Every structure is written in C-alpha cells, then in structure tokens.
Amino acid sequence: MTRIGLLATVWLGACIAMNVQAHAPTQVLVMLRAAAPHLRAADGYAVSYAASPGENARLHTAHELAQHYGLQVVDNWPMPALGLDCFVMRLGPGMTASDAVRWLSHDARVESAQPRQTFHTLANDDPLYALQPTASAWHLAELHAIATGRHVAIAEVDSGVDTSNPDLAGQVAEQRNFVDDGAYRAELHGTEVAGIIVARAGNGVGIAGVAPQARLLALRACWQLADDSPASACDSFTLAKALQYALEKHVQVINLSLSGPDDRLLQRLLDAALAQRITIVGAVDDNAADGGFPASHKGVLAVAGEHSITQASEVLLAPAEDVPTTQPGARWNLVKGASFAAAEVSGLAALLRELAPDITPTQLHDALHARTALGLVAMRPMTIDACAAVAQVSHRCTCGCAAAHASLGAPRR
Amino acid sequence: MLRIVVAILVAFMALQARAQVTGSASFVSDYRFRGASLSDDRPAAQLAFDADWPSTGWYAGGMMSSARIDSHPAVQMLGYAGYVHRLGADLSWEAGLRYTRLTGREAYAYAEAYTGFAFRQLVGRIYYAPNYFHAGSGAWYAELNDSHALAGNWYAFAHAGYLRRNGDVAEYHVSRFRSDLSAGIGVAVQPWNIQLGWTTAHGAPDAALGYPTAADSRRNAWVLSLAYAW
Numbered sequence: 001m002t003r004i005g006l007l008a009t010v011w012l013g014a015c016i017a018m019n020v021q022a023h024a025p026t027q028v029l030v031m032l033r034a035a036a037p038h039l040r041a042a043d044g045y046a047v048s049y050a051a052s053p054g055e056n057a058r059l060h061t062a063h064e065l066a067q068h069y070g071l072q073v074v075d076n077w078p079m080p081a082l083g084l085d086c087f088v089m090r091l092g093p094g095m096t097a098s099d100a101v102r103w104l105s106h107d108a109r110v111e112s113a114q115p116r117q118t119f120h121t122l123a124n125d126d127p128l129y130a131l132q133p134t135a136s137a138w139h140l141a142e143l144h145a146i147a148t149g150r151h152v153a154i155a156e157v158d159s160g161v162d163t164s165n166p167d168l169a170g171q172v173a174e175q176r177n178f179v180d181d182g183a184y185r186a187e188l189h190g191t192e193v194a195g196i197i198v199a200r201a202g203n204g205v206g207i208a209g210v211a212p213q214a215r216l217l218a219l220r221a222c223w224q225l226a227d228d229s230p231a232s233a234c235d236s237f238t239l240a241k242a243l244q245y246a247l248e249k250h251v252q253v254i255n256l257s258l259s260g261p262d263d264r265l266l267q268r269l270l271d272a273a274l275a276q277r278i279t280i281v282g283a284v285d286d287n288a289a290d291g292g293f294p295a296s297h298k299g300v301l302a303v304a305g306e307h308s309i310t311q312a313s314e315v316l317l318a319p320a321e322d323v324p325t326t327q328p329g330a331r332w333n334l335v336k337g338a339s340f341a342a343a344e345v346s347g348l349a350a351l352l353r354e355l356a357p358d359i360t361p362t363q364l365h366d367a368l369h370a371r372t373a374l375g376l377v378a379m380r381p382m383t384i385d386a387c388a389a390v391a392q393v394s395h396r397c398t399c400g401c402a403a404a405h406a407s408l409g410a411p412r413r
Numbered sequence: 414m415l416r417i418v419v420a421i422l423v424a425f426m427a428l429q430a431r432a433q434v435t436g437s438a439s440f441v442s443d444y445r446f447r448g449a450s451l452s453d454d455r456p457a458a459q460l461a462f463d464a465d466w467p468s469t470g471w472y473a474g475g476m477m478s479s480a481r482i483d484s485h486p487a488v489q490m491l492g493y494a495g496y497v498h499r500l501g502a503d504l505s506w507e508a509g510l511r512y513t514r515l516t517g518r519e520a521y522a523y524a525e526a527y528t529g530f531a532f533r534q535l536v537g538r539i540y541y542a543p544n545y546f547h548a549g550s551g552a553w554y555a556e557l558n559d560s561h562a563l564a565g566n567w568y569a570f571a572h573a574g575y576l577r578r579n580g581d582v583a584e585y586h587v588s589r590f591r592s593d594l595s596a597g598i599g600v601a602v603q604p605w606n607i608q609l610g611w612t613t614a615h616g617a618p619d620a621a622l623g624y625p626t627a628a629d630s631r632r633n634a635w636v637l638s639l640a641y642a643w
Binding site (some may be wrong): 052 | 431433434435441461462463464467468470472474475476491493495497498499500502503505507509527531536538541604612640643
C-alpha cells in the first residue's frame with residue numbers, strides 16, 4: 001500500500017513537472033535603451049532627416065548579446081513610451097528563462113530582461129443562463145440620454161474583433177494585429193468584449209453597447225486557442241506591443257479583459273499610460289490570490305463579476321453573468337466572466353470621460369467606487385452604481401435625481 | 414592630424430563595449446549643406462558613424478565626405494559630441510559641439526555649438542559658430558526638421574533653416590540673412606534608405622556667408638540619396 005502511494009506520488013510529481021515544463025517560458029524579452037533623438041553625423045549635411053540609425057545599433061547589440069549567451073533573436077519592437085527597444089530572444093537548449101534573465105540583467109548593455117510570460121482571457125465556456133440584459137441594471141438608456149462615449153477612444157487589447165456583426169459594423173475605428181505578421185483575424189472573445197463596449201444602439205438588432213459612440217481600437221494581442229471556445233492566450237510581448245500602440249494613439253481608456261503573472265515590462269507601460277491619465281480597466285481573476293495582473297497593478301481599475309469571491313475593497317463589481325453580446329458573424333449569445341464585467345466598466349469609463357474630459361484618476365476612482373451610507377469607504381467590494389457615477393461626474397440629474405442621491409448607500413437594480 | 418584620429422579611434426574602441434554603434438555609407442547626387450552645394454553641384458560619397466551611450470545620455474560620431482572646394486576635390490571630415498536628456502516619452506533636449514574641416518583647405522575649418530529639442534518627429538536646433546567657415550565672422554543658424562510616416566516604409570520629410578551672419582556685410586551689399594528649405598519623400602527598407610528631395614535657398618549669397626562654393630553654384634536642386642546602414 002505504501003509502495004502504491006509512493007508510486008502515485010512520484011507519478012503525480014512527474015506530471016506536475018511535465019506540466020510546468022510545458023508552460024515554462026521558452027523566450028525572454030530583452031530591453032535595450034534607445035537614446036533620445038539627437039544630432040547625427042549626416043544631419044544638416046545631407047537630406048537624411050528621418051533616418052533612425054540607432055535602431056541598427058541596438059540590433060547589433062542584441063545579436064552580440066544573443067551570441068554571447070547562447071540565445072537567438074527572433075523579433076523586436078520599439079517601445080518609445082519607455083525609451084526602449086524590446087527584443088525577443090529564444091532560449092538555447094537546456095537553458096531556463098530564469099538563468100537567461102539573471103545573466104542578461106547583469107550585463108551593462110541591457111536595461112532589463114524578463115521571461116516572455118503567458119496571459120489568458122477571463123471568459124467562461126458555459127454561458128447558457130436565462131436571458132437577463134445587464135444593460136438594464138445600469139439604466140443604460142437613461143445614461144445614453146446624456147453620454148454615449150462620443151470623442152472617447154478605447155483600446156481593446158484582446159483577441160480579434162469581427163466587424164461583420166451588424167452591431168459592430170462601423171463601430172471599430174481601427175484593427176491592428178500584434179500577434180503575428182499575418183492578417184487580422186476575427187475571434188470570439190475579442191468580438192464579445194467589443195460588443196459590450198460599443199455595440200450599435202438603436203439599430204433594431206442585437207444589443208446596445210455601454211458606450212456606442214466611442215471609437216474602439218481593436219488591438220489583437222491575444223489569439224483564440226480553439227475554434228469553438230473563446231479561451232484565448234496572450235503573452236508579454238504581444239501585449240506590450242499593443243499597449244505601446246495605444247499610448248501612441250493617445251486613447252483615453254484601455255480595456256484589459258485578461259490576466260496573468262506580474263510582468264515588469266507591462267507594469268512600466270501601464271505606469272506610462274497612467275501618467276498620461278489613461279483609464280485602465282483590468283479583469284479580476286478569481287483563481288489568483290491577488291486578482292491577477294494587470295488588475296492587481298496600482299492605478300488599474302480592477303473589475304470582478306458580481307458573484308466574485310474576491311474580498312479586496314478596491315475591486316469594482318459589475319454584472320458578469322448572462323450578458324448578451326455579439327459574436328462573429330450575425331450572431332449573439334450570452335456570456336459570463338470577469339472579462340465582460342471589465343468591458344462594461346470600460347464603456348462606463350468612456351461615458352464619464354466624455355462628460356468630464358479632464359477628469360483626474362482620483363475623481364474617476366471616487367465616482368466609480370461606492371461608499372457606505374455614511375459616506376465611508378467600503379471595506380469590501382461593492383457593485384458599481386453607474387447612475388450615481390454619471391451623476392457625480394456630470395453634476396446632472398440622471399436615472400431620477402432622488403434615486404441618484406439615495407444611491408450612495410446601495411446600488412440601484 | 415593622423416595622431417588625433419588614431420587617439421580618437423582608440424578611445425572610441427575602449428568605450429565601444431557599452432556603446433551602441435552604427436555606421437552608414439551614402440551616395441548623394443548633390444552634397445547640400447544649409448542650401449549651399451559643397452560638391453559643386455556634383456555627386457558625393459559619404460561615410461558616417463554614430464555611437465550612443467544611452468544609459469548616460471552622451472553620444473558622439475563623425476563623418477567623411479567627398480567635396481569640391483574652390484573647384485578642387487577635397488575631403489571633409491567632421492566630428493561631434495553631445496548630451497541628450499529625455500524629459501518624457503515624446504520630449505527631449507540636447508546640446509553639443511561639432512567641428513569640421515576640409516583637407517587641403519584648412520582655412521575653412523570651424524567649430525560650432527548647438528542646442529535643441531525633439532518632440533516626437535519634430536526636431537528644432539540652434540547652432541552658433543564664432544568663426545563660420547573660418548570667414549572671420551560668427552553665424553547663428555536655426556532649423557526645424559520634421560518627418561511623417563506614410564504608407565508602408567515610405568515617409569515624408571521637411572526642413573526649414575534660417576541663418577544670420579554676424580559682422581559687416583557692407584562689402585557684399587547684400588543681406589546678412591539666408592533661409593533654406595527642403596522637402597521630399599523617402600523609403601526605408603533596412604538596411605537601405607532612399608530619399609528624394611527638393612532643396613532651395615534664398616537670401617545672402619554663398620560668398621557673403623563664407624561658403625567655399627563655386628561662384629555659379631545653383632540655389633535650387635533635386636537631391637537623391639542612397640544610404641546603406643550597418
């Protein structure tokens with residue numbers, strides 16, 4: 001009996017080891033500093049005003065590093081928001097990411113290094129619940145009477161969005177693929193999240209997005225893992241490229257319906273975005289003790305579903321079950337998961353930023369975070385009161401003035 | 414002169430370990446400098462290198478170019494060093510010194526200091542040379558450069574410059590000011606960079622500013638450049 005138990009333990013241990021190995025990073029991200037633009041030899045002496053020879057220099061350095069440490073350069077991307085170029089390097093045989101990161105981090109030519117980590121979206125596969133439009137919980141029609149997200153740009157960093165759905169036709173301002181060099185692909189999760197944020201309102205079909213007149217930038221940084229499932233994966237590099245692009249486009253809101261481990265490069269890009277007063281919304285992963293990154297990052301609006309087990313007081317709760325939304329083609333379905341709660345809050349943030357373009361992060365935070373009846377900060381997560389948030393930011397009567405004032409204690413349903 | 418070059422190269426090699434170094438070889442159909450042709454309206458070949466120490470902000474570089482001075486072939490050599498500081502993701506300032514001389518025409522050697530800013534693709538600089546082209550008078554030069562990405566690898570660029578010569582210009586009976594403009598398009602397909610631009614100059618003649626150009630040098634020109642970077 002003892003022998004059987006021992007064998008079982010060994011077998012289980014081997015499985016765990018294989019599993020860890022299968023998911024261990026096989027690539028690292030190596031950041032090299034990029035000098036700020038400055039006078040070059042030929043400046044003024046030729047017509048070469050737009051050349052960027054510094055890129056070549058960093059590519060040389062990256063190849064030198066790769067050769068020295070037994071790595072292989074497979075890709076690179078400029079990150080001007082951080083003054084860096086990011087190089088993807090594949091590990092050599094028998095090498096671990098932690099070893100490579102340790103060696104590279106001690107090299108004076110390297111600004112920083114980290115594993116290329118994996119992230120995943122937060123949608124559940126089983127959305128078959130009774131139809132219950134979540135938009136009604138926020139009195140969406142009444143909110144749309146005063147704000148629809150007009151002139152607000154939202155970057156949806158996700159899998160691909162299908163604009164052939166009638167609810168999304170003309171609603172996506174730009175589509176970019178950061179996953180690979182191939183064509184942009186329409187996928188489930190990205191399309192579902194997009195519908196919740198910007199689905200066309202009043203067109204006689206489907207649903208109404210929370211911010212139907214916002215400009216959505218559909219940045220494909222995640223890829224769908226199977227044809228019939230919204231489960232998608234992303235990694236540090238693809239997400240970083242998409243965030244860098246969002247920064248270049250000066251969006252006001254970034255939606256991150258995904259989760260993964262702490263990631264230094266992404267943290268720095270998020271900090272750069274927060275410094276530009278960009279509202280960042282992240283979905284809370286109930287399977288992670290701290291809610292998962294990026295929701296756990298300071299300054300990010302962490303959003304969980306209303307039935308989440310999370311206890312963190314900073315977490316916002318929004319409807320996450322039986323949410324009707326768009327799917328690729330002319331299809332709609334009910335979905336559930338924190339991904340969609342985050343999408344709703346991104347839409348709501350767009351409404352608030354339309355009403356108050358210069359709103360500070362603190363003001364936006366205060367508007368969204370419910371307080372107790374005595375006006376105290378809540379000690380545990382509370383459901384967002386969208387009407388109260390809009391009323392607070394716009395200083396206008398919405399959803400019935402009396403209700404809005406009374407809503408400081410508990411969200412209206 | 415050779416000793417100085419060797420000393421610079423040795424120092425450069427010592428610092429190279431931590432530097433980001435790049436070089437380029439270029440062919441230009443006309444070597445234009447602030448609107449004046451230093452190649453007598455003829456083609457020129459150029460070799461340039463740049464080194465950055467991004468963790469410190471310091472940078473340096475140099476260039477050699479064929480030229481034609483007073484209707485004779487010459488080689489121009491220039492070196493520069495400066496410091497650049499990033500103020501934010503889009504904004505930076507810099508300051509530095511540049512020195513240039515022409516072989517066989519040492520009288521034209523001069524140094525100038527510069528400072529400037531860069532905001533995204535927009536770059537502005539002011540230069541001051543106390544003895545511009547060794548002509549006995551100082552000169553201020555201000556410039557704005559911009560570029561804009563077009564479709565694919567294509568981009569457009571534009572430059573505007575304004576020069577003011579100090580000292581007495583009465584003997585020339587002309588203005589002490591001169592402006593130069595250029596604009597064009599380019600395509601960058603690593604490691605190649607090709608540009609075609611139109612350049613023009615207005616105001617004081619070359620001689621009044623000390624430029625060592627031919628008397629019949631044109632003020633307007635199309636310039637094609639082909640550069641290979643490594």
